[in-house]
Amino acid sequence: MTRPRGTDGSLLSSLPWTLSALIVAMAPHIPFIPIWITVIFVSCVVWRYVIERRRGVLPSPWLRGALALGCFLGVLATYSSISGVGPGSALLAVMAALKLLETRKRRDQFVLLFLSIFLVMSSLLREQFLWSLPYLVVSMLIIMSAWLRMSAGESQTARQSFMTGGRLMLYAAPLAIVMWVFFPRLSTPFWAVPIDTSRATSGLSDTMSPGDISELSMSDEVAFRVSFDGDVPAARDRYWRGLVLTRFNGRTWSGREPSISRSSREQIQALGERVDYEITLEPTRQQWVFALDMPYAWSLPRTFMGPQQQLARTTPIDQRIAYEVTSYTDFRVETDLSSLYRNWYSELPAGSNPRTVELAREMRAAAGSDQAFVNAVLQKLHEEEYYYTLEPPPLGRNPVDRFLFDTRRGFCEHYASAFSVMMRSVNIPTRIVLGYHGGELNPMGGHLIVRQSDAHAWTEIWLEGIGWHRVDPTAAVAPERIEMSASDAAFDGIGEAWGFAAPSRLLHQMTLTWDALNAKWNDWILGYGPETQNSFLKWLGMEDPTWRKMMLTLVGLVVGLIMLISVLLMIRYRPPAKDEAAILYQRFVKKVGLEPETGETAQVFALRVRDSGQVQPEKVDTITDAYLDARYGSGGEAAFARLKEAVSAMR
Amino acid sequence: MQRSTTLESLPTGRSAQREVVERARQSLGTIILGKDEQISLAIACLLARGHLLIEDLPGLGKTMLAQSLARVLGLSFRRIQFTSDLLPADIVGVSVFRQESGEFEFQPGPVFSQLILADEVNRATPKAQSALLEAMEEQQVSVDGNTRKLPTPFFVVATQNPGDQIGTFPLPESQLDRFLMRVEIGYPDAESERELIAGEDRRSMLREIEAVTGPDMLIALQEAVREVPVKDALISYVQALVLHTRESADIDIGLSPRGAQALVAAARAYAYVENHSGVYPDDVQAVFAAVAGHRLKPAGSTRFRSPAELCQHVLDSVAIP
Numbered sequence: 001m002t003r004p005r006g007t008d009g010s011l012l013s014s015l016p017w018t019l020s021a022l023i024v025a026m027a028p029h030i031p032f033i034p035i036w037i038t039v040i041f042v043s044c045v046v047w048r049y050v051i052e053r054r055r056g057v058l059p060s061p062w063l064r065g066a067l068a069l070g071c072f073l074g075v076l077a078t079y080s081s082i083s084g085v086g087p088g089s090a091l092l093a094v095m096a097a098l099k100l101l102e103t104r105k106r107r108d109q110f111v112l113l114f115l116s117i118f119l120v121m122s123s124l125l126r127e128q129f130l131w132s133l134p135y136l137v138v139s140m141l142i143i144m145s146a147w148l149r150m151s152a153g154e155s156q157t158a159r160q161s162f163m164t165g166g167r168l169m170l171y172a173a174p175l176a177i178v179m180w181v182f183f184p185r186l187s188t189p190f191w192a193v194p195i196d197t198s199r200a201t202s203g204l205s206d207t208m209s210p211g212d213i214s215e216l217s218m219s220d221e222v223a224f225r226v227s228f229d230g231d232v233p234a235a236r237d238r239y240w241r242g243l244v245l246t247r248f249n250g251r252t253w254s255g256r257e258p259s260i261s262r263s264s265r266e267q268i269q270a271l272g273e274r275v276d277y278e279i280t281l282e283p284t285r286q287q288w289v290f291a292l293d294m295p296y297a298w299s300l301p302r303t304f305m306g307p308q309q310q311l312a313r314t315t316p317i318d319q320r321i322a323y324e325v326t327s328y329t330d331f332r333v334e335t336d337l338s339s340l341y342r343n344w345y346s347e348l349p350a351g352s353n354p355r356t357v358e359l360a361r362e363m364r365a366a367a368g369s370d371q372a373f374v375n376a377v378l379q380k381l382h383e384e385e386y387y388y389t390l391e392p393p394p395l396g397r398n399p400v401d402r403f404l405f406d407t408r409r410g411f412c413e414h415y416a417s418a419f420s421v422m423m424r425s426v427n428i429p430t431r432i433v434l435g436y437h438g439g440e441l442n443p444m445g446g447h448l449i450v451r452q453s454d455a456h457a458w459t460e461i462w463l464e465g466i467g468w469h470r471v472d473p474t475a476a477v478a479p480e481r482i483e484m485s486a487s488d489a490a491f492d493g494i495g496e497a498w499g500f501a502a503p504s505r506l507l508h509q510m511t512l513t514w515d516a517l518n519a520k521w522n523d524w525i526l527g528y529g530p531e532t533q534n535s536f537l538k539w540l541g542m543e544d545p546t547w548r549k550m551m552l553t554l555v556g557l558v559v560g561l562i563m564l565i566s567v568l569l570m571i572r573y574r575p576p577a578k579d580e581a582a583i584l585y586q587r588f589v590k591k592v593g594l595e596p597e598t599g600e601t602a603q604v605f606a607l608r609v610r611d612s613g614q615v616q617p618e619k620v621d622t623i624t625d626a627y628l629d630a631r632y633g634s635g636g637e638a639a640f641a642r643l644k645e646a647v648s649a650m651r
Numbered sequence: 652m653q654r655s656t657t658l659e660s661l662p663t664g665r666s667a668q669r670e671v672v673e674r675a676r677q678s679l680g681t682i683i684l685g686k687d688e689q690i691s692l693a694i695a696c697l698l699a700r701g702h703l704l705i706e707d708l709p710g711l712g713k714t715m716l717a718q719s720l721a722r723v724l725g726l727s728f729r730r731i732q733f734t735s736d737l738l739p740a741d742i743v744g745v746s747v748f749r750q751e752s753g754e755f756e757f758q759p760g761p762v763f764s765q766l767i768l769a770d771e772v773n774r775a776t777p778k779a780q781s782a783l784l785e786a787m788e789e790q791q792v793s794v795d796g797n798t799r800k801l802p803t804p805f806f807v808v809a810t811q812n813p814g815d816q817i818g819t820f821p822l823p824e825s826q827l828d829r830f831l832m833r834v835e836i837g838y839p840d841a842e843s844e845r846e847l848i849a850g851e852d853r854r855s856m857l858r859e860i861e862a863v864t865g866p867d868m869l870i871a872l873q874e875a876v877r878e879v880p881v882k883d884a885l886i887s888y889v890q891a892l893v894l895h896t897r898e899s900a901d902i903d904i905g906l907s908p909r910g911a912q913a914l915v916a917a918a919r920a921y922a923y924v925e926n927h928s929g930v931y932p933d934d935v936q937a938v939f940a941a942v943a944g945h946r947l948k949p950a951g952s953t954r955f956r957s958p959a960e961l962c963q964h965v966l967d968s969v970a971i972p
Binding site: 600628 | 931933969
């Protein structure tokens, strides 16, 4: 038996609501799913609406089946998989659209609204932003209203549906909060959500050859945020140590895979004041953990210090993490270096960059000591015509030679690389540190924002009696790059170029505010993991919060809250019951002054009242209709309100 | 069985259904003049899935009402003239032996129609009467051991002349109960009667009248009637009425629980016809005489001349809570 496929326009009043709920649920997926799915979705929405409008016939089961199969294969072909967030949500979206084509009854509409909720939820698997919360509230409100519109019929206005929807959500809010706070957070989730691999990894690469960092420099994305317990260190001390490169093949600097070294931390000799701070690191999909040069203690589990004092976690950072670090900006490292290591740190491939090597040897001979030689090189970079630019010309073979003698244009990694080659040429142990430098202080949140554009490369040289000593050759060429953060420089430039500073400053201010909000959101909402939950529950007074205790509290609170809400609703709810409407009607009868006879109905009585001429006929009709509708009909609270208003309006 | 509309094109909106009822009422009103109340009651009776007994003197338009109902509502119509020699087989049908096939073949009787006019039902013998009444109750008939379903909707309009005429078998109380309503038509008012005398022949008018709906719509309407809300306040009123009929000195036998159910069902349909948002006390009062009149047994010493008068007295004595 085939199901009837005709439409009769009976869904016309509720269908637009269902469609808008679907569209709202679909919206956050659009940038992530293939365009053809959006096209199919929109066409199905329009198609279905037109069918209802014209009281047309829905497509046949064969066509629907063919479309469903086609879309399934399409998703499979696009993603070459159907599991994971991307293909999953694409499939959900396209199937919701196809479901529209067999929506004939209210039951189908229910299914569609359920699908909308799923769509909304699946968008959270992808990414959660600050605007996710307002979006969730708005979309749920629309879906709830669509739900109410469907069952309300003509007696309820759209505004009433919205109000009811909003009220229901308010009732649900405390439950949601309690569940969010108390539901046990697990460090390893039950369900593994496959991470959307379509997004490229961001951050620094493990090797450095000229041109790598320039891409990063353009990116305004936040790398990490830092909030300091005490004062923020001066701009010249804000070197965020990441990874260390030690080997050079004439063209590319490379480091080692992260490895554990027990002694490297003991080689640090703290001198000045300690700096305590917390870093919220955006996911990098790499293992490197950034910290202010030189980190001494850190709270992140499974994180170790490599042989060159670089921090790394044993697993890649694929979620936003927060950790506390103690650093010393004034320190000494590895004052004793064996001659084996001294040679290893000064190795250069034979025959590469010959002009640089020759120049270095000449300068060393002229300088007399290592210290003087370092100063002379920095002097040279500072005084001769070298330009700091983010768009350097390409360098061929022997890039250091080309850079130092011919092009003379480059940015941090060119300078770091050139400087290191010169140092190694005269057997001064040298290594390159990749990380970030500077950061912008956000006055709103009081934290420091370090962006991808703050990525930096500097060098460390080892000197007898001093140990590893940081030298930033970029500072010699472009001191402003070091004194001021890159984004600041770019920003002022734009403002001046366009001839107005104020609007751009306002815009900047807004960006900073947004960033501060985002940081708090990350801290308090998204960063609410097992550790935060533990400490928060302890703060609430729960001793030793175990899984069991949390669940018990959760169940208890949920049951308690539901009971509380029910009691509140019962107290607040005044049903327009017999008595209420009848009492109001009695008041009307009293005001009229006539006595209804036994068995006389309200309508008959109304005729008599009209005939008496004491009350305006329209008023009598209004009151009688409202009374009958409220007490005997389906008028409910609305009719009751009408009755109340009309009766009180009588003198 | 004719189907004038298909399910596909059936209007389902509440307003569309209301419109059908309104148009049916108007159409009937052009043929049967000045009897709006009886027309509404007849439609309500049909919508409540009940059967209608019209009781009055000859020539007051009983047959006309039944015929125009069938016509306007687009139902298949058969008339059975009840006479003293009518046999049950004349109503339900008979199995005939066919020579050529060598088998018995069932010839359906007039009862296999959607609307049946059982004219002068009290003229037939109780045996024939009970054949019809059984069909009304069961919505099916048994012939030669085979059970055959009757069409839906199935609606019987029976007419009866008042029982004090010679050669009739008045229906006993227990069988009167099978009819949801008993309606008296009564003489038309002066103005309507003038128009009847002067105006067009009603029979030719009846031929020209068009159906405003069909059986499927009627079923949909019967469904919609069940949705009309009945509030507690109204149930209290119905209970008070029923209780009064049982305790009143003027009434020997009051309304049974089935009678009370019938009252609510009829009031529901009437409320729908009147486009009320629920069953109002007015609806109960409007159907009370029609539903309760033939179910009550007045006391021997009653001062009321007709059941209608008695019913009105009941309504006037019970306060609406």
